[in-house]
Amino acid sequence: MKLARDTWLTFQYEAGQLVHDPVSVAAMLLNPVTYLLFFTPFLKSVMRASSYGDAYRIYVPLLFCTVGLFGGLFAGFALLAAIRQGVIARYRVTPLSRVGLLLGRELVVVAMIVFQAVVITVVALIFGLRVPPANLLLALIVLAMMVLFGVSISFALAIFVPNETVLGNLTNGVAQPLSLLAGVLIPLSLAPLWVRDVALWNPFAWGANGMRAIFQGHIGAPVVWEAGIILAGLATVALVLSSRLFTREIA
Amino acid sequence: MKLARDTWLTFQYEAGQLVHSPVSVAISLMQPITYLLLFTPFLKSVMGASSYGDAYGIYVPLLFAAMGIFSGMFAGFALVAAIRQGVIGRFRVTPLSRAGLLLGRELVFVVLTGFQAVVVVVVALIFGLRVPPINLLLALVLLAMMVLIGVSISFALAIFVPNQTALINLTNGVTEPLALLAGVLIPLSVAPLWVRDVALWNPFAWGANGMRAIFQGHIGAPVVWEAGIILAGLATVAVVVSSRLFNRGIA
Numbered sequence: 374m375k376l377a378r379d380t381w382l383t384f385q386y387e388a389g390q391l392v393h394d395p396v397s398v399a400a401m402l403l404n405p406v407t408y409l410l411f412f413t414p415f416l417k418s419v420m421r422a423s424s425y426g427d428a429y430r431i432y433v434p435l436l437f438c439t440v441g442l443f444g445g446l447f448a449g450f451a452l453l454a455a456i457r458q459g460v461i462a463r464y465r466v467t468p469l470s471r472v473g474l475l476l477g478r479e480l481v482v483v484a485m486i487v488f489q490a491v492v493i494t495v496v497a498l499i500f501g502l503r504v505p506p507a508n509l510l511l512a513l514i515v516l517a518m519m520v521l522f523g524v525s526i527s528f529a530l531a532i533f534v535p536n537e538t539v540l541g542n543l544t545n546g547v548a549q550p551l552s553l554l555a556g557v558l559i560p561l562s563l564a565p566l567w568v569r570d571v572a573l574w575n576p577f578a579w580g581a582n583g584m585r586a587i588f589q590g591h592i593g594a595p596v597v598w599e600a601g602i603i604l605a606g607l608a609t610v611a612l613v614l615s616s617r618l619f620t621r622e623i624a
Numbered sequence: 625m626k627l628a629r630d631t632w633l634t635f636q637y638e639a640g641q642l643v644h645s646p647v648s649v650a651i652s653l654m655q656p657i658t659y660l661l662l663f664t665p666f667l668k669s670v671m672g673a674s675s676y677g678d679a680y681g682i683y684v685p686l687l688f689a690a691m692g693i694f695s696g697m698f699a700g701f702a703l704v705a706a707i708r709q710g711v712i713g714r715f716r717v718t719p720l721s722r723a724g725l726l727l728g729r730e731l732v733f734v735v736l737t738g739f740q741a742v743v744v745v746v747v748a749l750i751f752g753l754r755v756p757p758i759n760l761l762l763a764l765v766l767l768a769m770m771v772l773i774g775v776s777i778s779f780a781l782a783i784f785v786p787n788q789t790a791l792i793n794l795t796n797g798v799t800e801p802l803a804l805l806a807g808v809l810i811p812l813s814v815a816p817l818w819v820r821d822v823a824l825w826n827p828f829a830w831g832a833n834g835m836r837a838i839f840q841g842h843i844g845a846p847v848v849w850e851a852g853i854i855l856a857g858l859a860t861v862a863v864v865v866s867s868r869l870f871n872r873g874i875a
Contacts, residue, residue, distance in 0.1 A: 397789075400793045400796075403793065403796060403797055403800070404796065404800060407797075407800045407801055407804065408800070408804065411800075411801055411804035411805055411819075412804055412809065414815055414816045414818075414819050415804075415807065415809065415810040415814070415815050415819070416810070417816065418810075418814045418815055418816060419670040419671070419810055419814055420670070542651050542654070545654065545655065546654055546658075549654075549655060549658045549659075550658055550662055553658065553659070553662040553663055553666075554662060556666070558663065558666065558809060559666040559667070559669075559670055559810075563666065563669045563670055564665055564666050564669060565665045565668065565669060567665075568662075568665050568666070
């Protein structure tokens with residue numbers, strides 16, 4: 374009960390910071406919307422989609438995966454900044470639970486990415502995407518678990534490697550291959566066999582494949598619940614480990 | 625004569641700075657090499673390339689274009705940093721010509737990108753790319769002109785918009801669409817007609833198409849010399865305008 378309340382308090386504070394900075398929220402949407410508008414036509418051609426609606430149905434879940442993967446794995450920089458500015462230290466003197474302090478911050482990132490995904494979907498709807506609300510909701514749940522997993526990893530890395538330059542290079546070196554091997558630009562289903570074999574070990578690839586199946590209307594396909602189980606399991610483990618680490622090292 | 629000497633002096637100084645930080649040069653290679661190794665398999669499938677050699681023949685010129693566009697257009701941040709740190713201010717009290725001061729800095733970016741391109745080619749050669757040395761040299765000349773245009777634009781923007789955050793958003797907002805509409809991920813030749821029509825107005829798309837023709841062995845194709853003329857003209861204008869601006873605004 375106390376944990377839920379503390380998480381909510383931290384979430385409220387952090388979300389408030391974001392709401393008061395709409396320009397940077399808009400700036401974060403610039404890249405995904407640019408890709409949505411200018412990469413989909415290329416994908417439509419090479420995937421031989423019969424319409425832009427079909428092309429968006431292929432690309433929107435991949436773009437969800439991209440914003441989830443990068444938004445999650447780069448979240449550690451905000452934690453590092455908060456530690457440096459003394460925000461975390463000032464919270465430590467309050468009776469807020471340490472885990473709530475971390476969880477609230479993780480959930481803000483999740484909420485932000487889900488918001489971005491909704492904006493992407495709205496723009497794609499204008500250009501011809503059709504997706505049932507239930508499917509969209511399910512895809513957003515898969516996305517939320519991906520982000521939670523990514524944020525936990527990134528927070529753990531930020532605690533271990535409190536140097537922005539090193540952390541930047543490390544995160545880039547991990548996130549770029551993970552994203553390409555999740556098929557965020559061209560779906561994995563078309564990739565050579567060795568790539569698909571490697572991707573079996575990439576949780577984000579499971580997320581991308583799951584969301585893609587959902588957008589194609591195969592809500593009951595095995596890949597959907599397999600992705601759900603894998604991501605839920607990994608997100609839980611990552612969450613527990615990162616909050617242990619946070620409690621021990623920082624708070 | 626004095627201009628050439630001053631340019632060379634500035635170039636030497638700036639290149640020396642780079643040589644003394646080999647780690648950051650290596651890190652700047654991380655992303656292109658990741659894309660080379662992990663995106664080419666996807667492209668091979670969707671483009672129906674018969675071998676990895678063919679697939680690299682398609683992707684390497686696109687990667688050249690991507691590197692040229694991004695390292696050129698983001699060069700302004702180094703200039704902003706140099707202005708902030710007082711490096712430019714200290715050079716102003718010397719008898720160095722102002723144009724040389726700018727040109728030397730621009731050429732360092734050209735050489736750095738050329739070096740990155742050569743490393744990319746070497747890695748691609750290992751994985752099956754075959755390209756005659758003359759063709760490679762010609763592609764590098766086109767690349768150099770692309771970088772020169774990008775750096776000049778970026779330096780001009782940096783002088784006009786000395787606010788880092790605004791400059792990042794502006795540069796991102798311009799560069800991402802320019803890169804996607806130059807077909808840096810999937811070649812323009814397979815894009816829908818409207819994309820190809822828009823790309824006619826994108827000098828970087830001319831560069832990408834020109835380099836692609838060169839890598840396919842069509843060294844005498846009209847697109848090659850057309851790209852050469854367009855890029856050479858624009859590069860000259862951009863260099864002249866940016867050095868005027870630099871003279872008036874900074875030095």
